[in-house]
Amino acid sequence: MNQIHPLAVVDPEAKLGDNNVIGPFCVIDKNVVMGDNNKLLNNVTIHFGARIGNGNEFFPGSSISTKPQDLKFQGEETTCEIGNNNSIRENVTISRGTASRGKTVVGNNNLLMENMHIAHDCIIGSGCIIGNTTKLAGEVEVDDCAIISACCLVHQFCKVGGYGMFQGGSRTSQDIPPYVIAGKEPIRYAGVNLVGLRRRGFANDVIEAIHDAYRIIYSKGIMKEGVAEARAKYPDMKEVEYICSFIESSKRGVIR
Numbered sequence: 001m002n003q004i005h006p007l008a009v010v011d012p013e014a015k016l017g018d019n020n021v022i023g024p025f026c027v028i029d030k031n032v033v034m035g036d037n038n039k040l041l042n043n044v045t046i047h048f049g050a051r052i053g054n055g056n057e058f059f060p061g062s063s064i065s066t067k068p069q070d071l072k073f074q075g076e077e078t079t080c081e082i083g084n085n086n087s088i089r090e091n092v093t094i095s096r097g098t099a100s101r102g103k104t105v106v107g108n109n110n111l112l113m114e115n116m117h118i119a120h121d122c123i124i125g126s127g128c129i130i131g132n133t134t135k136l137a138g139e140v141e142v143d144d145c146a147i148i149s150a151c152c153l154v155h156q157f158c159k160v161g162g163y164g165m166f167q168g169g170s171r172t173s174q175d176i177p178p179y180v181i182a183g184k185e186p187i188r189y190a191g192v193n194l195v196g197l198r199r200r201g202f203a204n205d206v207i208e209a210i211h212d213a214y215r216i217i218y219s220k221g222i223m224k225e226g227v228a229e230a231r232a233k234y235p236d237m238k239e240v241e242y243i244c245s246f247i248e249s250s251k252r253g254v255i256r
Helices: 194-199 204-218 223-233 238-249
Strands: 050-052 063-066 079-082 093-095 103-106 180-183 188-192
Touching: 050 063, 063 079, 079 093, 093 103, 188 194, 188 204, 194 204, 204 223, 204 238, 223 238
Parallel strands: 050 079, 063 093, 079 103
Antiparallel strands: 180 188
16 A cells, blocks of 8 residues: 555556655656655655656655756657666656657666756666766766766766766766776776776676776777777677777767
């Protein structure tokens, strides 16, 4: 049975699972589908098109599946899909998709900290931490287990690789490859995220191969040559292949 506070407003067309807690002054719009065991503290707004999984916690002022801040949006029916066990802190805003992709996606077990924004058609993986006041523009992709610190700005269409750390106060208009620390002004490669990889259980030989692969790639004037050399040196290592494939598929270019 759901616990819905008498001062909350839930549209009769919204579909709620079981054991959800809806606090005072929350608003749940029509065309919302919510799973089980979610907790909405006071003043949470779940807008049209939200698709929410299980076990999420939404803190006061968060606004989910908002109308995209995109002048091309013509009211098409799109969604904002939130997975399971996410902590979505105070005043976080997440827009739903546009005709471009049709949906904004947030995976599982993410911590989205106070006042950060995820724009339309973004794809956020699982196990990520995104810091206070950070802003992700439209169609940004963030791979699993990335850490984006506070007050960061990510340009539209950029991609952030997994298991890396984006230093606080930084901004990027290019892709950030996996496993690295990115920071300074202008933003650039600042080494491999050694502490983060060890905490995630990466073996020392794997970390060394990642470090060597980046040494090879960034030593070349033409990054494509470095990618080929790193792949040839570590043909059977999935982590190096992830790095190489990420760089090869980049549309906005990769930080150096």
